[in-house]
Amino acid sequence: MEIKPGKKRLNIRHAKFAIIIIFIVTVSGLLTSGFRSNTSHEKAWVVEVNNKDSIASVDAFMKVYQVLKSPRCMNCHPAGDIPLQGDDSHLHTMSPIRGKDGKGVYAMKCSNCHQPNNSAGLNTPPGNPKWALPPEDMKMVFEGKSPRELALQIMDYKRNGHKNKAQLLEHARDTLVKAGWNMGAGRKPPPLSYKEFVAAWDKWNNNGGVAPK
Amino acid sequence: MIKLNINNKNYELDIDPDTPLLWVLRDIIGLVGTKYGCGVAQCGACVVHLNGEAVRSCVTKISRAAGQNVITIEGLSENNDHPLQKAWVELDVVQCGYCQAGQIMSAAVLLRENKNPTDKDIELAMEGNICRCGTYLRIKKAIHLAAEMQRNGS
Numbered sequence: 001m002e003i004k005p006g007k008k009r010l011n012i013r014h015a016k017f018a019i020i021i022i023f024i025v026t027v028s029g030l031l032t033s034g035f036r037s038n039t040s041h042e043k044a045w046v047v048e049v050n051n052k053d054s055i056a057s058v059d060a061f062m063k064v065y066q067v068l069k070s071p072r073c074m075n076c077h078p079a080g081d082i083p084l085q086g087d088d089s090h091l092h093t094m095s096p097i098r099g100k101d102g103k104g105v106y107a108m109k110c111s112n113c114h115q116p117n118n119s120a121g122l123n124t125p126p127g128n129p130k131w132a133l134p135p136e137d138m139k140m141v142f143e144g145k146s147p148r149e150l151a152l153q154i155m156d157y158k159r160n161g162h163k164n165k166a167q168l169l170e171h172a173r174d175t176l177v178k179a180g181w182n183m184g185a186g187r188k189p190p191p192l193s194y195k196e197f198v199a200a201w202d203k204w205n206n207n208g209g210v211a212p213k
Numbered sequence: 214m215i216k217l218n219i220n221n222k223n224y225e226l227d228i229d230p231d232t233p234l235l236w237v238l239r240d241i242i243g244l245v246g247t248k249y250g251c252g253v254a255q256c257g258a259c260v261v262h263l264n265g266e267a268v269r270s271c272v273t274k275i276s277r278a279a280g281q282n283v284i285t286i287e288g289l290s291e292n293n294d295h296p297l298q299k300a301w302v303e304l305d306v307v308q309c310g311y312c313q314a315g316q317i318m319s320a321a322v323l324l325r326e327n328k329n330p331t332d333k334d335i336e337l338a339m340e341g342n343i344c345r346c347g348t349y350l351r352i353k354k355a356i357h358l359a360a361e362m363q364r365n366g367s
């Protein structure tokens with residue numbers, strides 16, 4: 001059979017196309033296999049995707065949010081540089097300011113009054129060895145943040161104190177976070193128990209750390 | 214037994230570790246320059262230096278001071294000649310005097326960390342020291358004068 005010039009050109013184009021496709025498939029195969037140490041990794045990745053439940057995550061965050069917005073957490077995550085005080089979150093008397101490291105300035109450093117433990121008596125300074133605000137270059141403001149804004153902030157490595165997922169999970173176990181439930185006489189506790197808070201925090205994170213709409 | 218250093222002297226005290234440092238200073242050691250105002254960290258009358266920081270001795274338990282260095286108004290200078298003490302005398306800052314030991318101890322931390330404080334710096338440092346006689350303006354002036362003396366080495 002006579003091969004027409006047009007037909008021949010078509011075959012060559014097909015061949016080129018096939019070579020390009022093979023090349024792309026090979027290269028992408030090589031590339032992706034480079035990120036995989038073994039096949040079990042691929043399985044783990046699939047499992048993680050299946051585990052994400054955005055509804056459960058958002059649900060858990062809304063519980064977390066109630067705690068973060070309670071005076072016991074928010075008072076030390078103010079929008080300004082002066083901490084808040086009391087169940088009504090008024091500006092801290094004596095107007096102590098954050099300072100570079102979050103530990104106050106000059107004769108007005110947090111630990112001058114806030115001892116390693118709570119002081120005795122009604123409305124006396126609560127205490128913890130780590131008592132401080134977030135530092136000046138990472139203010140981690142809670143005050144005035146909507147649920148969505150706060151969830152996005154906590155999930156943002158650049159705004160959450162450079163914490164990855166494991167460190168975020170760990171953070172709920174931090175002794176200063178825990179101190180929110182050791183509030184001293186004359187102060188309301190956060191709306192969830194510490195145990196319920198940690199469970200909600202973990203559930204939110206383990207289901208993808210999804211921000212509410 | 215609790216060991217600590219107060220005004221460069223070593224002490225060993227057989228005492229309840231929850232005793233406030235202020236009680237130890239005034240009632241046990243007999244250093245009564247530091248005053249009791251409120252007892253709940255609200256007034257600043259009881260400020261002393263714990264390793265150089267202006268802690269409120271009424272809420273600081275003696276256990277926190279164990280093995281540490283405490284300086285009270287009596288130990289701020291050898292001959293009552295800290296620039297703040299000289300400036301205080303020169304400008305006659307004191308009215309009744311009750312708050313003044315705490316005022317000077319707080320101001321001393323400011324001057325150590327900031328050799329040339331502005332009015333704003335002074336306000337930030339001194340907000341926690343209350344003076345019922347209202348000597349605030351003279352205190353501010355005296356801190357400026359003391360800073361100047363300190364810079365001039367006098």
Ligand code: FES
Nearest residue numbers: 250251252257271
């Ligand atoms: S007596 Fe300590 S602050 Fe008032």
Ligand code: FES
Nearest residue numbers: 309310344345346
């Ligand atoms: S001089 Fe009287 S309280 Fe300050």
